[in-house]
Amino acid sequence: MLGKSKTNESGKVVSPDRPLESKNAAFLSSSTARDEKTIIGEHISIEGSIRGEENLEIEGSMKGSINLEKHNFRVGPNGQVEGEINARNVSVSGEFRGNIKSHEKVEVTREADFYGEIKAKSISIEDGAYIKGVIELDREPNRKPAGVRKPDTTAAPAAGDKKEN
Numbered sequence: 001m002l003g004k005s006k007t008n009e010s011g012k013v014v015s016p017d018r019p020l021e022s023k024n025a026a027f028l029s030s031s032t033a034r035d036e037k038t039i040i041g042e043h044i045s046i047e048g049s050i051r052g053e054e055n056l057e058i059e060g061s062m063k064g065s066i067n068l069e070k071h072n073f074r075v076g077p078n079g080q081v082e083g084e085i086n087a088r089n090v091s092v093s094g095e096f097r098g099n100i101k102s103h104e105k106v107e108v109t110r111e112a113d114f115y116g117e118i119k120a121k122s123i124s125i126e127d128g129a130y131i132k133g134v135i136e137l138d139r140e141p142n143r144k145p146a147g148v149r150k151p152d153t154t155a156a157p158a159a160g161d162k163k164e165n
Helices: 026-030
Strands: 037-040 044-053 055-058 062-077 080-091 095-102 103-107 113-120 122-125 131-136
Touching: 095 103, 103 113, 113 122, 122 131
Parallel strands: 037 055, 044 062, 055 062, 062 080, 080 095, 080 103, 095 113, 103 122, 113 131
Antiparallel strands: none
16 A cells, blocks of 8 residues: 555545644645645654755754744644744744744744744744743834834923023
8 A cells, every 4th residue: 555545534635655734734834835844753852953945843852953944843742942943934832942033923832831032023922831032023114113203403492481682
């Protein structure tokens, strides 16, 4: 039966060389041209840097940098990651220590323990997630910061002030 698809209990067709989709599969597969995803298993540890052209999910442990600029990255519920992440979308459900630069959205689920910095266009944090860090959301280019004004240097004299000649 090599190379043939199988049907699971729910009637969904499963390819033997593709794992079943995870809980956040829709998040990971959104906005990419390819549905390919690599999963680093629970019993795997990696130290170093990873660059890639597909989505990545870590269920094991990773220490280092991950660059998936046009693709999505996920720390699974059993995952432990320490390092720098640069990806389109990032989802954290396990433990993460480090910095995240997302070109779109960062999602922190209720199972997450997050320590570090996030820079993204948008963020969602589920109730119950633990976060200790800094969050910076990218500003829209045409939007001016609220509350920042130049001082008025041409102010008129106060009503009680009189000019003497």
